[in-house]
Amino acid sequence: MYDLCIIGGGAAGISCAITAGRLGLKVLLIEKNNKLGKKLYATGNGKCNLTNDYMDLKMHYNSADKNYFHIISKIYDDAFSKATPNEQIKEFVASLGLHTISNNNYIYPQSAQASSVVWAMVDELNHLNVDIRLKTEIIDITYKESYFEIKSQNEAFKTVQTVLANGGASYAALGGSLSGYKLCEKLGHTITPIRPCLCGLKVKEDLTDIAGVRANSKISLHLNNRVISESKGELQFTKEGLSGICIFEISSNAGAILQEKEHPQVVVNLLDNDDTDTTYNKFIEQISSEAHNHRTIQGFLNGFINDKLAYYACKLNKIDPKAKLVEIPGKLLLQLADTLKAMSFNINDLYDYDMAQLTAGGVSISEINSNTLESKIVNGLYITGELLDIxxxxxxxNLTFAILSGIKAGKSAYVKNQSN
Ligand SMILES: Cc1cc2nc3c(=O)[nH]c(=O)nc-3n(C[C@H](O)[C@H](O)[C@H](O)COP(=O)(O)OP(=O)(O)OC[C@H]3O[C@@H](n4cnc5c(N)ncnc54)[C@H](O)[C@@H]3O)c2cc1C
Incomplete structure (x- = not known):
């Protein structure tokens, strides 16, 4: 009989196992992949962006509970050190022997290798004698009053307490599946609708002409002429839609709108990615000055934007890209300027789970005790990481949330173990 069985050997599960193991619990960590932390290796483009020195609870979303800032802050509250979440992450990884560096507030391992994080974690698990089962997928959990029976296809394990750290449905090749949601549902939990998140957005428009183009832009998500959220950075046009980090940042809100069967727009400002309008004003000045009248409109636009985007913008305004500036009526040129400042795309879907870094929605946090992460429905069951509706x-x-929720569950399981 184990004190604690943890299902899922990702960021949350491993951090939980280390915490509980350090506190002396007899721990079993079960992972369906052939190695631990498979998703961790892929994070931050292989460099693992562990946390951020700019910490604001508004960086998190939740689909249902209006009170979720309060809940997240309790999950992040370290009763012992009072350290902020980013400091807690740095302390935890430092305890594994990992040094970190900051790049514009983004915190990475100094090695710039995600593998260094996984290896340090696995070394600690082995040092603590945590039992690890790889290539073992849990398909059923039964609560038997004083213990849990946890079953894979071929084996059954007994444990006094259980942590679910199965992660979300994204990137099946790295372990993503619906398994955690199914197990939680079977145990009586409510699953808020899930959807891909931190992903590209599919659009109605035909983007064949501009697929492959990248452009520094300011983007805003609109619904019924209202700005819902904004972001800026390198926008990537693909055959099916819009991608890039700036799009990922608005994908949670876009997904929530699509889930309500409404259709938002993304409006792209290709001329300025701040609020100064400097480039836009320069553009207006130049089309009014006649100095460039001898150039083709596509060539002239290419002084500001990618030539394929220039072609696309002309096409949208029914202007021949080969026409000379002097041949185009001023009104049409101003219309073109408006297009570059606010190029609108109709969003009709999210990219698939296999191209989404995260899954939004999940186990309702109203059914979790945020001080302990213990289920309010099943005694001795804890739910962590991406599986939760955060x-x-x-x-x-996201790694901050996964790691700190794992640590909190590990500590809570220890406290409960001592009081039993
Ligand atoms: C490409 C990519 C890049 C990312 N980059 C970053 C980044 O730089 N910074 C950041 O903060 N976040 C990043 N994320 C998000 C981050 O990786 C996740 O939020 C985080 O890994 C979630 O941790 P988790 O432990 O909850 O789930 P996971 O890390 O997904 O771990 C869950 C584990 O459970 C296992 N499992 C599932 N079901 C079962 C079962 N039934 N039995 C046994 N095992 C099971 C899975 O195989 C998996 O190993 C990235 C995600 C992706 C896909």
């Missing part, structure tokens, strides 16, 4: 924006917020 999603963060890019920048290390």
């Amino acid at each position: 999603d963060g924006i890019c920048g290390g917020y």
